[in-house]
Amino acid sequence: AKFKPINSDWVTLNVGGKVFMLTQSTLTAEQGSMLARMFAKRSSTGCQFIPSRTDANGAYLIDRNPTYFEPILNFLRTGKLIYDHHVNPKGILEEAIFFGIDSIVPTLEQMIQRVEIDRDDTPLT
Amino acid sequence: AKFKPINSDWVTLNVGGKVFMLTQSTLTAEQGSMLARMFAKRSSTGCQFIPSRTDANGAYLIDRNPTYFEPILNFLRTGKLIYDHHVNPKGILEEAIFFGIDSIVPTLEQMIQRVEIDRDDTPLT
Amino acid sequence: AKFKPINSDWVTLNVGGKVFMLTQSTLTAEQGSMLARMFAKRSSTGCQFIPSRTDANGAYLIDRNPTYFEPILNFLRTGKLIYDHHVNPKGILEEAIFFGIDSIVPTLEQMIQRVEIDRDDTPLT
Amino acid sequence: AKFKPINSDWVTLNVGGKVFMLTQSTLTAEQGSMLARMFAKRSSTGCQFIPSRTDANGAYLIDRNPTYFEPILNFLRTGKLIYDHHVNPKGILEEAIFFGIDSIVPTLEQMIQRVEIDRDDTPLT
Amino acid sequence: AKFKPINSDWVTLNVGGKVFMLTQSTLTAEQGSMLARMFAKRSSTGCQFIPSRTDANGAYLIDRNPTYFEPILNFLRTGKLIYDHHVNPKGILEEAIFFGIDSIVPTLEQMIQRVEIDRDDTPLT
Numbered sequence: 001a002k003f004k005p006i007n008s009d010w011v012t013l014n015v016g017g018k019v020f021m022l023t024q025s026t027l028t029a030e031q032g033s034m035l036a037r038m039f040a041k042r043s044s045t046g047c048q049f050i051p052s053r054t055d056a057n058g059a060y061l062i063d064r065n066p067t068y069f070e071p072i073l074n075f076l077r078t079g080k081l082i083y084d085h086h087v088n089p090k091g092i093l094e095e096a097i098f099f100g101i102d103s104i105v106p107t108l109e110q111m112i113q114r115v116e117i118d119r120d121d122t123p124l125t
Numbered sequence: 126a127k128f129k130p131i132n133s134d135w136v137t138l139n140v141g142g143k144v145f146m147l148t149q150s151t152l153t154a155e156q157g158s159m160l161a162r163m164f165a166k167r168s169s170t171g172c173q174f175i176p177s178r179t180d181a182n183g184a185y186l187i188d189r190n191p192t193y194f195e196p197i198l199n200f201l202r203t204g205k206l207i208y209d210h211h212v213n214p215k216g217i218l219e220e221a222i223f224f225g226i227d228s229i230v231p232t233l234e235q236m237i238q239r240v241e242i243d244r245d246d247t248p249l250t
Numbered sequence: 251a252k253f254k255p256i257n258s259d260w261v262t263l264n265v266g267g268k269v270f271m272l273t274q275s276t277l278t279a280e281q282g283s284m285l286a287r288m289f290a291k292r293s294s295t296g297c298q299f300i301p302s303r304t305d306a307n308g309a310y311l312i313d314r315n316p317t318y319f320e321p322i323l324n325f326l327r328t329g330k331l332i333y334d335h336h337v338n339p340k341g342i343l344e345e346a347i348f349f350g351i352d353s354i355v356p357t358l359e360q361m362i363q364r365v366e367i368d369r370d371d372t373p374l375t
Numbered sequence: 376a377k378f379k380p381i382n383s384d385w386v387t388l389n390v391g392g393k394v395f396m397l398t399q400s401t402l403t404a405e406q407g408s409m410l411a412r413m414f415a416k417r418s419s420t421g422c423q424f425i426p427s428r429t430d431a432n433g434a435y436l437i438d439r440n441p442t443y444f445e446p447i448l449n450f451l452r453t454g455k456l457i458y459d460h461h462v463n464p465k466g467i468l469e470e471a472i473f474f475g476i477d478s479i480v481p482t483l484e485q486m487i488q489r490v491e492i493d494r495d496d497t498p499l500t
Numbered sequence: 501a502k503f504k505p506i507n508s509d510w511v512t513l514n515v516g517g518k519v520f521m522l523t524q525s526t527l528t529a530e531q532g533s534m535l536a537r538m539f540a541k542r543s544s545t546g547c548q549f550i551p552s553r554t555d556a557n558g559a560y561l562i563d564r565n566p567t568y569f570e571p572i573l574n575f576l577r578t579g580k581l582i583y584d585h586h587v588n589p590k591g592i593l594e595e596a597i598f599f600g601i602d603s604i605v606p607t608l609e610q611m612i613q614r615v616e617i618d619r620d621d622t623p624l625t
Contacts, residue, residue, distance in 0.1 A: 010553055010561055010563075012517075014146060016145060016146055016147060016198070017137075017143075017144045017145045017146040017147075018517075019517045020516060020517045021514060021516055021517040021555070021561060021563075022516060022517075022563050023563045026563055053135055055146070061135055061146060063135075063146075063147050063148045063151055063202065064202060065195070065198075065199045065202065065203075067195070067209075068199075068207075070565075070567070073516070073565075074565045074568075074591070077563065077564060077565065078565075078594045078598075080590070080594060082568075082588055082590045082591045082594065083588060083591075084567075084586050084587055084588050084591075085210075085585075085586045085588065086209050086210050086211050086586045087209055088207055088208060088209050088210065090205070090207045091199070091207045091208075091209075094203045094205060094207065098203075139271060141270060141271055141272060141323070142262075142268075142269045142270045142271040142272075178260055180271070186260055186271060188260075188271075188272050188273045188276055188327065189327060190320075190323075190324045190327065190328075192320070192334075193324075193332075210335075211334050211335045211336045212334055213332055213333060213334050213335065215330070215332045216324070216332045216333075216334075219328045219330060219332065223328075264396060266395060266396055266397060266448070267387075267393075267394045267395045267396040267397075303385055305396070311385055311396060313385075313396075313397050313398045313401055313452065314452060315445070315448075315449045315452065315453075317445070317459075318449075318457075335460075336459050336460050336461050337459055338457055338458060338459050338460065340455070340457045341449070341457045341458075341459075344453045344455060344457065348453075389521060391520060391521055391522060391573070392512075392518075392519045392520045392521040392522075428510055430521070436510055436521060438510075438521075438522050438523045438526055438577065439577060440570070440573075440574045440577065440578075442570070442584075443574075443582075460585075461584050461585045461586045462584055463582055463583060463584050463585065465580070465582045466574070466582045466583075466584075469578045469580060469582065473578075
């Protein structure tokens with residue numbers, strides 16, 4: 001339980017119009033994920049930083065859903081998949097697949113099955 | 126699972142006062158929809174960009190409900206209709222019809238019927 | 251299903267601290283309502299625009315609840331009264347009465363009665 | 376059902392980081408409350424305006440919870456205690472006590488008791 | 501029930517992109533917590549203010565979840581743990597542990613157990 005050291009790198013993301021601020025170490029917490037590869041430091045990994053468009057405030061633009069990105073980001077921060085009762089786990093699954101956060105995909109698929117059994121009101125698409 | 130290429134065009138929409146940022150390829154994902162026609166590139170389709178009022182930050186102004194626009198936008202991004210348990214599918218249906226996203230209209234109509242059977246507390250209008 | 255023509259007038263409202271942007275034709279959709287009278291164009295109706303305080307960005311200040319104003323605004327846009335499951339229809343009713351949107355008052359009163367029968371946990375005031 | 380006259384005084388509050396805009400007459404609607412005493416006009420009441428810190432935009436800073444302040448503010452506007460189904464009335468009660476809105480305290484205490492009987496999942500603190 | 505005295509120190513936190521404003525006395529309300537140690541005044545305690553990165557507006561950057569931080573902050577303000585029905589107490593527990601607000605950890609652990617018994621739809625991680 002301590003704050004990131006003062007020299008940690010802060011990154012600002014603009015996900016679909018909503019701004020998130022987080023450290024580079026949070027972004028790269030899941031090894032092998034797209035986020036980890038994109039925001040890895042060149043010096044330690046040899047990976048090249050993939051450039052991306054930024055908004056007027058220098059935030060990296062990502063064309064995804066901010067509501068369902070939030071539990072993904074929370075997982076990267078805490079190592080736990082936690083979301084509120086009203087949030088549709090299908091939305092989180094789409095973001096987990098997109099961002100390559102593979103370690104939570106099986107849990108999300110289980111949760112979706114369980115919700116569909118409980119309440120039969122999910123879309124048919 | 127990859128970010129849009131750096132040269133994709135970003136569009137900012139101001140839907141009823143809330144700002145959404147997305148790429149031109151997301152906006153035009155549903156062929157034949159009003160959004161696809163409005164934001165199609167002239168060079169590739171021959172369609173003319175329909176001008177619209179913009180706000181002080183250059184965002185295109187759209188006089189619609191931002192809450193119910195969000196699942197529409199999510200559908201354009203992921204190809205799946207996903208929304209949270211508390212959201213009224215009638216609101217999404219209105220936006221789908223307005224924006225001409227015809228492919229999700231039948232699913233939404235089914236969902237609305239199912240909700241009305243489950244809980245008989247929908248408005249009588 | 252089409253965008254408002256480019257020459258429609260946009261109005262910015264600041265309802266209790268939250269900004270809403272909408273066209274003059276949406277604001278005046280319910281004939282005879284306070285909003286219609288306030289924002290009617292002088293040339294066509296002869297009514298005088300009632301001045302009101304504006305905030306630093308030129309938005310008209312209205313001392314009301316933004317959460318319950320949203321379904322009112324959605325009604326003016328779509329002609330349908332739609333709100334999410336968790337929203338208290340009593341709050342919408344107060345705004346409908348305040349803004350003089352008389353056509354949805356009976357439906358809201360019905361909805362409130364139905365909710366009170368279903369769950370007996372409404373305040374006693 | 377009419378807008379506040381143009382010469383009413385608008386006040387901007389920054390409650391825990393969220394901005395609320397309201398008129399002086401709303402703020403002072405509950406006689407004898409802390410808000411009424413703080414924001415009373417000197418000329419009519421003889422009370423002295425208690426100074427408070429303001430943020431960079433001139434909003435009065437209040438170190439309280441904005442979510443639970445909103446139903447309090449709505450009560451001052453409409454004279455009715457209205458809140459959505461998911462909102463915890465214990466949170467509203469804390470703000471009612473803090474701001475001295477005594478007239479809604481008994482109703483809130485009743486609501487809390489009723490909720491605790493219905494669902495036995497309230498914290499034990 | 502009174503406002504903080506005018507000379508209290510206001511602190512602005514940027515928790516994961518969301519801004520919270522609160523007084524130094526709220527931040528340090530739980531003795532021995534990380535927040536109390538970080539934001540303690542040197543003169544009275546001898547503790548040294550631990551520097552941290554700030555955003556463009558001078559807010560202290562904290563790489564944590566703003567949604568689950570809010571009930572923590574509310575506890576520091578009121579001395580009571582209060583949260584809405586839809587909020588997942590697991591998320592609050594993570595923040596309580598991170599920020600060292602030990603006094604609410606046992607209550608949160610009880611709440612989580614009770615919720616898991618009630619509805620068997622919590623993630624399996």
